[in-house]
Amino acid sequence: MIPQETIERVAAANDIVEVIGAHVSLKRMGARFRALCPFHKEKTPSFYVDPQRQTYKCFGCGVGGTVFKFVMAYENLDFPSAVRRLAERVNLPLAEAEFRGGDSDPAFQLKRRLLSLHAEAADWFQRHLMKSPEAQPARDYLKGRGIDREVAASWKLGYAPNAWDGLRDWAIGNGYTMDELVAGGLVVVKDDAKRGTYDRFRDRLMIPIGNEQGETIAFSGRVLAAEAQAAKYVNSPETPLFTKGAVLFGLHRARRAIIEAGCAIVCEGQLDLIAAFEAGIENVTAPQGTAFTSRQATLLRRCAEEVILCFDADAAGQQAAERSFAALLEANLTVRVASMPPGEDPDSLIRSRGADAFRERIAQARDFFDFQIERLGGTFDLGTARGQAAFARRMAESVRLVGDPLLREAVVGKISARLGLPAERFRELLVAKTRLYATEPADDRPTELSVVERPAVAVSQLITLALQHEESRRWMLAQPDWRERLRRVRGGELLARVLGARLTASDSASTNAFLSSLPPGEEQVLADLGFNEVPAHPAHVLEDCWLGLEEEELVARREAFQARMRAPNVALEETWNLNQQVLDLQNRLTDIARLRSSRRGLD
Ligand code: ZN
Numbered sequence: 001m002i003p004q005e006t007i008e009r010v011a012a013a014n015d016i017v018e019v020i021g022a023h024v025s026l027k028r029m030g031a032r033f034r035a036l037c038p039f040h041k042e043k044t045p046s047f048y049v050d051p052q053r054q055t056y057k058c059f060g061c062g063v064g065g066t067v068f069k070f071v072m073a074y075e076n077l078d079f080p081s082a083v084r085r086l087a088e089r090v091n092l093p094l095a096e097a098e099f100r101g102g103d104s105d106p107a108f109q110l111k112r113r114l115l116s117l118h119a120e121a122a123d124w125f126q127r128h129l130m131k132s133p134e135a136q137p138a139r140d141y142l143k144g145r146g147i148d149r150e151v152a153a154s155w156k157l158g159y160a161p162n163a164w165d166g167l168r169d170w171a172i173g174n175g176y177t178m179d180e181l182v183a184g185g186l187v188v189v190k191d192d193a194k195r196g197t198y199d200r201f202r203d204r205l206m207i208p209i210g211n212e213q214g215e216t217i218a219f220s221g222r223v224l225a226a227e228a229q230a231a232k233y234v235n236s237p238e239t240p241l242f243t244k245g246a247v248l249f250g251l252h253r254a255r256r257a258i259i260e261a262g263c264a265i266v267c268e269g270q271l272d273l274i275a276a277f278e279a280g281i282e283n284v285t286a287p288q289g290t291a292f293t294s295r296q297a298t299l300l301r302r303c304a305e306e307v308i309l310c311f312d313a314d315a316a317g318q319q320a321a322e323r324s325f326a327a328l329l330e331a332n333l334t335v336r337v338a339s340m341p342p343g344e345d346p347d348s349l350i351r352s353r354g355a356d357a358f359r360e361r362i363a364q365a366r367d368f369f370d371f372q373i374e375r376l377g378g379t380f381d382l383g384t385a386r387g388q389a390a391f392a393r394r395m396a397e398s399v400r401l402v403g404d405p406l407l408r409e410a411v412v413g414k415i416s417a418r419l420g421l422p423a424e425r426f427r428e429l430l431v432a433k434t435r436l437y438a439t440e441p442a443d444d445r446p447t448e449l450s451v452v453e454r455p456a457v458a459v460s461q462l463i464t465l466a467l468q469h470e471e472s473r474r475w476m477l478a479q480p481d482w483r484e485r486l487r488r489v490r491g492g493e494l495l496a497r498v499l500g501a502r503l504t505a506s507d508s509a510s511t512n513a514f515l516s517s518l519p520p521g522e523e524q525v526l527a528d529l530g531f532n533e534v535p536a537h538p539a540h541v542l543e544d545c546w547l548g549l550e551e552e553e554l555v556a557r558r559e560a561f562q563a564r565m566r567a568p569n570v571a572l573e574e575t576w577n578l579n580q581q582v583l584d585l586q587n588r589l590t591d592i593a594r595l596r597s598s599r600r601g602l603d
Contacts, residue, residue: 012509013090016054016067038302039063041332054508057531065527066512114184114241118216125158125206135159137224138205162203185237207270214252218242245293249286257282263306275347279355291323297331306334308365312345329401338365369411373418458548459491466498467530470505472542489552551592558585
């Protein structure tokens with residue numbers, strides 16, 4: 001458990017507007033900030049950040065909460081990691097003891113060691129690239145691609161010397177262990193009886209792969225000799241730091257430009273990306289490996305609505321593009337395809353014809369389905385029924401992934417036009433083998449919110465006050481029967497928890513630390529209520545709602561009595577008794593209603 005104090009310190013030091021603003025483009029709207037929700041697809045912004053309360057809330061998909069909740073959801077972290085990430089963000093040192101189960105966790109320790117190993121190894125490779133005589137071919141190669149010293153340094157490019165244990169000896173000499181080198185994938189254990197080792201990367205141009213914070217977590221090593229028998233790229237294996245398919249190359253540098261453009265240009269190779277970025281086209285990224293995974297697509301969806309695939313014109317490039325579609329469409333991204341002139345990639349195009357030639361290609365990018373229809377249309381014989389059906393089925397695989405019904409209809413129209421058949425016939429072609437609309441990708445997924453019952457109206461208002469208005473909070477705590485009273489109303493236990501917590505309602509860091517300590521469903525409900533405005537006359541609302549609690553309870557009791565009266569086999573005497581109680585309750589309810597309405601008259 002992280003102490004509440006620590007959480008409060010971290011919350012106080014991290015302004016939610018700055019934290020969210022680093023990922024989402026926020027526009028000021030009065031006292032709040034507004035943006036397109038990073039958690040669901042929308043055209044008009046319904047995602048709000050409240051600087052005063054230090055909370056966020058999406059009125060579209062219902063997500064919301066504290067700065068911790070945001071970091072957890074956005075970066076897919078658990079709570080302690082989110083606290084740590086935010087502490088690091090503001091250089092707030094956290095004592096070792098504050099993270100029992102954090103720093104003392106061996107897996108976590110290993111990650112820290114591997115991060116520092118990768119940072120130092122990147123420096124070591126870079127020193128070799130800049131200085132070592134044997135790195136001359138690497139320097140020549142970069143020069144040939146128009147990458148000068150400065151650019152190479154800014155992307156931390158390096159050179160792995162042509163030796164079997166150069167990196168190993170350096171790292172051991174610098175205090176790293178063999179276990180760490182193997183765990184980080186930098187050294188490979190030989191598959192023989194002696195279990196010797198060798199450096200994974202030898203005589204290669206080294207391209208560090210960064211996480212979203214820009215820390216090096218893996219490497220790509222590119223072969224330099226054109227005629228070499230070796231693989232063009234050698235990549236780090238999966239390690240505790242690096243999960244293939246979960247990282248997008250260059251995203252930590254390109255994210256801001258991608259957010260601003262609302263669009264990401266996806267290049268096939270890392271050097272293509274560097275060339276485009278350095279030519280001023282900065283909203284670029286590259287999948288790690290050839291095709292997009294759904295995790296990468298989700299990452300991208302947080303900062304862009306649209307993706308332009310910019311893969312090589314060769315067959316391999318086209319196939320990689322096609323393999324990426326599914327993940328991208330499923331993430332609700334609009335996909336377009338930019339074609340490069342034959343034999344060119346973005347890097348060579350920019351070098352031979354300039355950045356504008358590349359921009360032009362991007363501007364002319366075609367809708368994915370047009371691209372797909374043309375590509376597949378050429379491979380089936382559409383003059384025959386069999387060819388038409390095969391084509392229709394292939395297209396249906398993609399169409400099914402489109403969530404937006406209007407867009408889907410437009411695509412169906414395009415495909416039937418290509419087939420020269422009415423849309424109805426296209427659908428018929430599909431029925432036999434493929435159910436076109438079998439799965440409807442849901443735009444708004446249910447949140448964990450549904451598991452916690454919404455509190456009664458009066459309780460909701462009281463929670464808002466208890467979270468935000470210190471005076472009201474004290475007043476409620478001063479009511480002698482508050483615990484008992486709350487036990488009997490819907491949502492009362494939530495309010496009781498707010499009142500029972502040690503927090504100061506006027507201090508957002510303190511309330512946010514409290515919210516973070518709750519299970520997700522409750523946190524969501526409470527964060528929502530904490531987001532509501534404090535009414536203009538809190539004292540009146542407070543007393544009114546407090547009476548409302550009693551009302552709520554009396555209504556519940558009356559209903560229970562009435563249900564009992566309707567039950568079969570109830571003795572006449574009991575019925576009479578129940579009836580009397582219902583009447584008493586009714587009287588008390590009338591009194592309360594009169595009291596409440598007269599008080600409202602005071603406003
Ligand atoms: Zn949303």
